[in-house]
Amino acid sequence: MTIEVGMILEGKVSGITKFGAFVDLPNSKTGMVHISEVAPTFINEIGDYVKVGQTVKVKVLSMNDGKISLSIKQALPKDQQKKQPRGAKQPREHSTPRQPYKPAPPVTSPGDYEWQSSRKAAPSTFEDMMSRFKQTSEDKMSDLKRGGESRGYSRRGNGNGRK
DSSP states (O other), rough: OOOEEEEEEEEEEEEEEEEEEEEEETEEEEEEEEEEGOOOSSSSGGGTTOOOOOOOEEEEEEEEEEEEEEGGGSSOHHHHHTTOOTOOOOOSSSOOOOOOOOOOOOOSTTTTTTOOSSSSOOSSSSSHHHHHHHHOOOOOOHHHHHHHTTTTOOOOSSSSSOO
16 A cells, blocks of 8 residues: 555554654554644643554655655544634624724824933033032042941051051
């Protein structure tokens, strides 16, 4: 008997992997059923659906370079092939019709957002900016010195970090 694409055959599951099941076919041929072709529902664990040694009906999907691709779900009767996946929402019978898409109106102005900070006005001259920079630097340095003195550290020490 020659195996051809579209045939429905019986075979015995000879091995199971994470991605599918291997099925021994007539004429000492072996094909593979991908996990997506095992059942009409989503499958996390293939071992929940088929076991090694189980006899299954399979449909031959393709034959390429000696590899035979099979499907268990496509060998099922037509009324069993179209089940909804687990967790899929059923269509609503009395739902309101959808409105056509309407794009949002274009933005013409940034609104009432205040783009400038509410702090005092920035210094207007170079001398003012330098004066402010010096003051900020001195404040930061004095904070650092106070923090270091409170822990007992100094710049010049005797090697152990204490005065």
